Amino acid sequence: MLTIALSKGRILKQTLPLLKKAGLEISDTELNSRKLILNTNFDTVKVIIIRASDVPIFVQHGAADMGIAGKDVLLEHGGSGLFELLDLGIAKCRLMVAASDKAKLKQNTLKIATKYIHSTQCYFAAKGTQIEVIKLYGAMELAPKVGLAHCIVDLVDTGNTLKANGLIAFEKIEDISSRLVVNSSAFKTKDTQIKAWIENIKKSL
Numbered sequence: 001m002l003t004i005a006l007s008k009g010r011i012l013k014q015t016l017p018l019l020k021k022a023g024l025e026i027s028d029t030e031l032n033s034r035k036l037i038l039n040t041n042f043d044t045v046k047v048i049i050i051r052a053s054d055v056p057i058f059v060q061h062g063a064a065d066m067g068i069a070g071k072d073v074l075l076e077h078g079g080s081g082l083f084e085l086l087d088l089g090i091a092k093c094r095l096m097v098a099a100s101d102k103a104k105l106k107q108n109t110l111k112i113a114t115k116y117i118h119s120t121q122c123y124f125a126a127k128g129t130q131i132e133v134i135k136l137y138g139a140m141e142l143a144p145k146v147g148l149a150h151c152i153v154d155l156v157d158t159g160n161t162l163k164a165n166g167l168i169a170f171e172k173i174e175d176i177s178s179r180l181v182v183n184s185s186a187f188k189t190k191d192t193q194i195k196a197w198i199e200n201i202k203k204s205l
């Protein structure tokens with residue numbers, strides 16, 4: 001049996017057509033059910049659909065053999081216990097530093113609201129900028145407006161969310177896309193099955 005963990009939401013919409021092209025299908029009945037473990041058109045493959053940030057955790061601990069998650073989430077997780085094997089080139093966006101104006105970024109201690117703690121700390125440490133990170137779980141754009149932070153670090157796709165909140169992206173931390181990850185032990189114990197699926201997915205890219 002092979003279990004694949006998929007990220008809910010925006011990534012899922014682009015993942016399902018890719019998997020279908022690779023030969024793996026999940027029926028609408030399964031997708032619309034309240035079940036947490038979904039059947040596929042293969043008896044040997046099950047799918048779980050979970051929060052994006054939980055995907056690397058399930059894969060790391062072997063609760064899922066493979067997973068599809070954004071690079072943003074994988075950078076935060078750190079990659080322990082899993083191999084990142086394929087860049088799927090879907091759900092592309094950028095991890096950016098945004099503020100209402102550039103002057104806001106020139107502080108002795110820059111206050112940054114984000115859920116991307118690790119990436120933010122690495123980026124500003126490399127620049128030698130002293131920062132204070134304020135961990136938020138959503139609605140980051142609100143933080144500069146209410147004086148909680150000087151700027152934010154968040155994912156930007158079209159830039160519409162930033163624009164609607166009077167923010168401008170000034171610095172790029174990372175280009176982001178979804179990646180296929182595999183549990184490091186499963187990669188050895190289930191290698192034939194996993195390698196076959198990787199080949200199918202590669203061909204469908």
Ligand code: AMP
Binds near residue numbers: 162
């Ligand atoms: P946009 O307004 O198109 O720039 O999208 C920005 C909003 O969508 C932010 O709240 C992001 O956190 C979220 N977002 C954009 N791209 C992605 C992605 N590839 N994966 C997850 N969230 C994303």
